[in-house]
Amino acid sequence: AATHSKSYSITLLPGDGIGPEVISVAKSVLNLAGSLEGIEFRFKEMPMGGAALDSVGVPLPEETLAAARQSDAVLLGAIGGYKWDKNEKHLKPETGLLLLRQGLRVFANLRPATVLPQLADSSTLKREVAEGVDLMVVRELTGGIYFGKPRGFGTNEKGEEIAFNTEVYASYEVDRIARVAFETARKRHGKLCSVDKANVLEASMFWRKRVLAMASEYPDVELSHMYVDNAAMQLVRNPKQFDTIVTNNIFGDILSDEASMITGSIGMLPSASLGKSGPGLFEPIHGSAPDIAGQDKANPLATVLSAAMLLKYGLGEERAAKRIENAVMDALNRGFRTGDIHSAGNKLVGCKEMGEEVLKSADSQA
Amino acid sequence: AATHSKSYSITLLPGDGIGPEVISVAKSVLNLAGSLEGIEFRFKEMPMGGAALDSVGVPLPEETLAAARQSDAVLLGAIGGYKWDKNEKHLKPETGLLLLRQGLRVFANLRPATVLPQLADSSTLKREVAEGVDLMVVRELTGGIYFGKPRGFGTNEKGEEIAFNTEVYASYEVDRIARVAFETARKRHGKLCSVDKANVLEASMFWRKRVLAMASEYPDVELSHMYVDNAAMQLVRNPKQFDTIVTNNIFGDILSDEASMITGSIGMLPSASLGKSGPGLFEPIHGSAPDIAGQDKANPLATVLSAAMLLKYGLGEERAAKRIENAVMDALNRGFRTGDIHSAGNKLVGCKEMGEEVLKSADSQA
Ligand SMILES: CC(C)[C@H](C(=O)O)[C@@H](O)C(=O)O
Ligand SMILES: CC(C)[C@H](C(=O)O)[C@@H](O)C(=O)O
Numbered sequence: 001a002a003t004h005s006k007s008y009s010i011t012l013l014p015g016d017g018i019g020p021e022v023i024s025v026a027k028s029v030l031n032l033a034g035s036l037e038g039i040e041f042r043f044k045e046m047p048m049g050g051a052a053l054d055s056v057g058v059p060l061p062e063e064t065l066a067a068a069r070q071s072d073a074v075l076l077g078a079i080g081g082y083k084w085d086k087n088e089k090h091l092k093p094e095t096g097l098l099l100l101r102q103g104l105r106v107f108a109n110l111r112p113a114t115v116l117p118q119l120a121d122s123s124t125l126k127r128e129v130a131e132g133v134d135l136m137v138v139r140e141l142t143g144g145i146y147f148g149k150p151r152g153f154g155t156n157e158k159g160e161e162i163a164f165n166t167e168v169y170a171s172y173e174v175d176r177i178a179r180v181a182f183e184t185a186r187k188r189h190g191k192l193c194s195v196d197k198a199n200v201l202e203a204s205m206f207w208r209k210r211v212l213a214m215a216s217e218y219p220d221v222e223l224s225h226m227y228v229d230n231a232a233m234q235l236v237r238n239p240k241q242f243d244t245i246v247t248n249n250i251f252g253d254i255l256s257d258e259a260s261m262i263t264g265s266i267g268m269l270p271s272a273s274l275g276k277s278g279p280g281l282f283e284p285i286h287g288s289a290p291d292i293a294g295q296d297k298a299n300p301l302a303t304v305l306s307a308a309m310l311l312k313y314g315l316g317e318e319r320a321a322k323r324i325e326n327a328v329m330d331a332l333n334r335g336f337r338t339g340d341i342h343s344a345g346n347k348l349v350g351c352k353e354m355g356e357e358v359l360k361s362a363d364s365q366a
Numbered sequence: 367a368a369t370h371s372k373s374y375s376i377t378l379l380p381g382d383g384i385g386p387e388v389i390s391v392a393k394s395v396l397n398l399a400g401s402l403e404g405i406e407f408r409f410k411e412m413p414m415g416g417a418a419l420d421s422v423g424v425p426l427p428e429e430t431l432a433a434a435r436q437s438d439a440v441l442l443g444a445i446g447g448y449k450w451d452k453n454e455k456h457l458k459p460e461t462g463l464l465l466l467r468q469g470l471r472v473f474a475n476l477r478p479a480t481v482l483p484q485l486a487d488s489s490t491l492k493r494e495v496a497e498g499v500d501l502m503v504v505r506e507l508t509g510g511i512y513f514g515k516p517r518g519f520g521t522n523e524k525g526e527e528i529a530f531n532t533e534v535y536a537s538y539e540v541d542r543i544a545r546v547a548f549e550t551a552r553k554r555h556g557k558l559c560s561v562d563k564a565n566v567l568e569a570s571m572f573w574r575k576r577v578l579a580m581a582s583e584y585p586d587v588e589l590s591h592m593y594v595d596n597a598a599m600q601l602v603r604n605p606k607q608f609d610t611i612v613t614n615n616i617f618g619d620i621l622s623d624e625a626s627m628i629t630g631s632i633g634m635l636p637s638a639s640l641g642k643s644g645p646g647l648f649e650p651i652h653g654s655a656p657d658i659a660g661q662d663k664a665n666p667l668a669t670v671l672s673a674a675m676l677l678k679y680g681l682g683e684e685r686a687a688k689r690i691e692n693a694v695m696d697a698l699n700r701g702f703r704t705g706d707i708h709s710a711g712n713k714l715v716g717c718k719e720m721g722e723e724v725l726k727s728a729d730s731q732a
Contacts, residue, residue, distance in 0.1 A: 031440055080565075094565040124602055129490045145533060145567065152568050161537040167511060168530040173462075197462040197616070199446075202517050206529030214455030232620045233627035237490055248564070254598045254620060261599035325370065 007040040008315055011279075013064065013100075016050040017288025018351075020299035025300035025355030026075060026307040027322055032362050033311070037320040044071065046289055048100070049079030049288075051094035059096025059201045060318025065103045073314035074104065074281045075307060078288035102104050102142055105319070106273035108172070108180040109141040109252065112240075113259035113269060122341050123264030125236075130262065135242040136188060137259055138181040139252025141273055144171045144203075146249045165202045169248070176209040176276070180209075181246035182218040193224045195231045195251055197317060206212035207248065222260040226257070237261055265300030267340040270306035272313045280314040282306040286317050296350035299338040301328055304358060331360035368450070374438040374681055377645070378428065379466075381415040382459060383654025384664035384717075385443025391666035391721030392448035392673045396688055397675070398728050412436065415459035415654075416444025425462025431469045439680035440647045441673060442561055442714040444654035448499065467507055472544040472647050473539070474593040474607045474638035475507040475618065479605075479625035479635060484698045488707050489630030491602075494684070497630065498543060500555060501608040503625055505548040505618025507639055509539045510569075512615045535614070540555055540576040540644040542642070547577075547612035559590045561597045561617055572716040573614065594621070626651050633665030636672035638679045648672040662716035665704040668722060685702040689728055696727035 014020040027043060034041050046064040053059050059079075062221060068074045074129045079093040089095060099341060115123060115133040123130035137210060148166030156162050178194075196204035208225055215223045219221035226234065228251045235255065239262050247255060260266045266286050271280040284302030292298060312321035337346040338358045349357065378393060380386040393409060400407050412430040413421050413615075417485060434440045445459040455461060481489060481499040489496035514532035522528050544560075551558035560577045562570035574591055581589045592600065594617045600607060601621065605628050613621060626632045632652050639647040650668030658664060678687035702723045703712040715723065 002616060088566075089571070093370045098566070123496045124492055124604070125490050126492055146529070151384040153572065156536055157732060158536075161572070162534055164514070164532055164534040165567045165569050166530055166532055170524075170526055171527040197619075199458060200464070200512055201531045203453075203529045203531045205455070206519065207526070227617045229401040229623040232598065233632070236624060236627040251620075253563075254617075258598040258602060258624065261602040266599070304459045 004024040005038045007020060007042060009042045009044065010044045010310070011068045011071040012073045013048040013068070013074060013076040014045065014051070015048050015077040015079040016081050017078055017290045017293040019079065019288055021182040021298050021351045022284065022300040022303035023077040026303040028355060029304050029327070029358055029362065030307050032359055033320045036323060036362070037317065039317060039320060049096050050081050050084045052085055052096060053087070053091060054091065055326065058306070059091065059093050060099045065100065067074060067102060068100065068279060071279050073279050073310045075303070075310055076281060076288065077284035077303060078112070078284065078290050078341040081290040088293050099283065100147060101273060102147065102275070104279060104281055105142060105275040107140060107142040108177055108274045109139040109155070110184065110272045110274070110309070111139060111256040111260070111285060112135040113256070113263050113270070115263045116265070116268070117334065119265045119268065120343055121343055123262060125262060125264070126146050128239065130264065130271065132264060133239045135239065136184060136244045137252055138177065138184055138244060138246040139246070139256055139303070140173065140177040140249050143169055144249035146344065158357065167201065167250070168201055169207060171210060174207050178211045178214050180274070181244060182214060182221050185221045185244035187219060189243040190220055190224045190325045191225050193231070193242055193245050194228050195228050195245055197228050198225070199227060213248070228347070231255055232258060235262060241257065256285070263283060265341050266302070268301050268305065270302055270309050273310040273311060280310065282314060293349065296352055297339055298351045300351050300355050304328055312349065323365065326365060327358045327362035330365070331357040334361070373408060375408045375410065375436070376676070377434045377437040377440045378409050378411045378446040379414040379440060380411060380417070381443040381445040382417055382447050382652065383444055383656045383659040384653055385415075386443065387660070387669040387717045388650065388666040389441065389443040391717060392544040395693070395728065396673050396725055397726055399686045399689045402552040402689060402728070405439035405682065405683060405686060409485065414442070415462050416447050416450045417454070418462065418619050419457060419459065425457065426465045426469070427458050432723060434470060434645060437645050439676045441669070441676055442647060442649035443528050443669060444561045444652065446654050447656040449493040463514060466566050467639060468513065470639070470645060470647055471508060471641040472543065473506060474543055474640045476550065476640070476675070477503040477505060477626070477635070477651060479503065479622070479628045479629050482631070482698065484685050485634065485707055487709060489543070489628060491628055491630070495604065495640045496630065497679065499623060499629060501605065501606045502550060503618055503622040504543065504550055504610060505610040505622055506539065506543040506613070506615050509535055510615035521584045521672055533567065533616070534664045535548065535569055535573060535577060537694050540573050541580065541705065542652045544577045544612060546640070548580060548587050549583070549612060550583060551587045551610035554608040556586055556593070557588045558594055559597070559608055559611050560593050561594050561611055561613035561621065563593070563594050565593060577612070595732065597621055598624060601628060621650070631707050634667050634671065634683065636668055636675050638672070638675040640679060648676040648680060657674070662718055663705055664717045665706050666717050670694060689731065692731060693728035696721040700727070
């Protein structure tokens with residue numbers, strides 16, 4: 001038996017819908033990649049989202065947050081489902097996710113959108129537009145209108161009912177996400193596009209000013225600014241023009257999902273949420289897909305690739321991360337596809353079998 | 367000479383960049399369509415946007431707003447340009463547009479996104495995904511985060527600089543846009559999708575609740591709700607699933623631009639902004655394109671089709687509107703294309719010539 005030079009604690013949050021299935025695959029892949037690299041993982045599975053609402057009555061139990069905080073990294077499956085859609089705000093699965101992000105202070109959400117050559121045909125965009133897309137959205141995750149106060153319901157001077165939220169950013173919040181974005185762009189292709197609505201919103205004018213002020217520290221990064229409506233268009237018109245995009249919480253929510261769909265394979269896309277220190281949160285960008293839950297149909301690769309991001313960005317274990325990425329590519333090259341990315345001439349497999357093929361690929365590269 | 371049974375006053379706001387060129391074409395087309403239908407137009411051209419900043423020092427002169435208010439309808443070209451991009455907020459061309467919308471109280475912005483069979487190949491989406499797209503975004507235009515207070519700059523309790531905006535909706539604001547949307551859906555294909563972020567924002571929960579409350583008055587309209595991030599994805603995945611979309615000001619800004627780019631021909635897309643009473647505001651959805659201004663390269667058809675919307679929605683002159691729409695289709699069918707929509711086998715023309723071909727088409731159908 002291999003002796004483990006390193007040992008990490010990982011909190012697993014399977015969550016709802018297809019969450020448990022994809023987490024189970026990712027766990028096996030982590031174990032194998034770890035053993036090949038002399039890394040031991042101590043996993044702790046905790047309830048979260050709808051599953052926690054059903055079992056404990058809250059979407060993020062205190063014990064779950066405490067466990068997550070004490071671990072070296074957190075891997076989340078997916079949360080939510082029709083069942084809890086009508087719940088009051090504090091009893092929504094989504095609220096659990098927001099509390100988790102806030103509790104872990106993971107302000108920087110990295111969302112790659114890459115079109116793999118093997119899957120370029122899955123995109124609804126023409127092949128020549130989609131092929132070669134490789135961009136990274138750096139989304140601010142713990143500020144802006146998601147968390148801004150005041151928020152709520154009330155009445156105006158005329159006695160009419162109103163509801164309101166506040167988009168607010170403080171200097172340190174813009175600066176820290178801008179820094180992550182500049183550093184990310186520097187490690188990628190040196191191009192950073194900051195997206196805002198500075199022709200209308202004060203919060204965006206401030207954002208633009210602070211991002212611009214940091215640019216002189218990164219002379220090697222080519223900075224541009226784009227209005228959010230134009231960015232939504234340019235992602236459709238010519239997504240290859242983008243390298244790294246940085247934007248606020250709500251624009252990042254919208255644009256990263258748009259970018260992911262442009263790849264045509266959202267079942268493949270991972271994400272990382274990082275703070276200044278402490279454990280990062282890693283999750284596939286897809287949802288809980290309640291309609292196919294428990295049917296062994298889910299694509300586990302987004303979660304497997306999230307585990308790779310966990311190794312790379314969360315633990316600094318680049319070699320183990322690369323192993324997982326290579327194994328995923330190898331399984332795809334050997335023609336295995338889950339339903340969401342299947343096309344003629346390939347081998348249709350379920351969630352578990354896809355996991356086994358990735359394990360085989362990882363093993364054979366040992 | 368024909369005697370005119372009807373006479374309308376139209377305020378023309380050419381604005382900046384390609385604005386004057388496309389307005390000039392639309393004016394000729396309106397004149398011809400009017401004379402064929404026994405309608406007289408009295409045009410008044412007023413400065414607005416950057417042009418007004420340069421000549422009068424403000425982006426929306428009082429006289430311009432007054433003229434617009436007193437007329438039967440307003441046709442706008444485009445505003446903005448690099449030249450004024452760094453201006454302070456109250457001296458931005460965009461601020462002029464926001465003041466105009468507010469001043470005319472045009473709370474309902476109708477933005478069709480239609481893929482014409484003749485132009486389906488202009489889309490970056492695969493032909494089978496793009497062809498047949500025919501949707502209408504009904505965007506709330508005078509509320510939400512664009513106008514909400516408090517807004518501005520300040521410091522937080524820790525003395526850090528902050529900037530903030532307020533997303534706020536009152537019941538009457540949601541109700542009146544929802545009503546326009548239900549009525550629009552009823553006249554189209556009977557499907558209405560309300561887009562919000564009700565899993566996170568109180569303003570969206572309120573929006574969803576009020577839209578839902580109106581549904582019982584429209585049993586013939588099939589209402590659905592979608593989160594904005596998902597809507598941004600679904601527009602790329604399968605835009606044909608949408609008929610009418612209703613959403614708030616900022617989400618509408620983003621999604622209508624995304625939808626327009628999906629058609630691949632934003633040089634073709636008009637818009638109408640309507641209030642409860644009083645003149646409507648009609649404008650192409652494209653910008654001022656300063657890089658091609660004055661070069662006779664602009665596509666005037668979006669403005670010509672905006673003039674058709676002006677006739678239909680603004681003045682109730684459906685026959686004259688239909689004449690213009692038919693003339694545009696005929697000019698396209700005869701193979702004329704400006705650069706933005708040109709493809710092999712067609713005839714490349716400039717802005718003026720495209721206008722002349724539309725006039726010929728209108729005349730020959732007289
Ligand atoms: C589930 C929801 C609260 C969440 C968000 O809006 O951040 C999701 O859409 C995401 O992007 O991770
Ligand atoms: C120019 C700008 C203020 C405007 C908006 O954001 O409303 C534009 O993008 C539009 O959609 O008409």
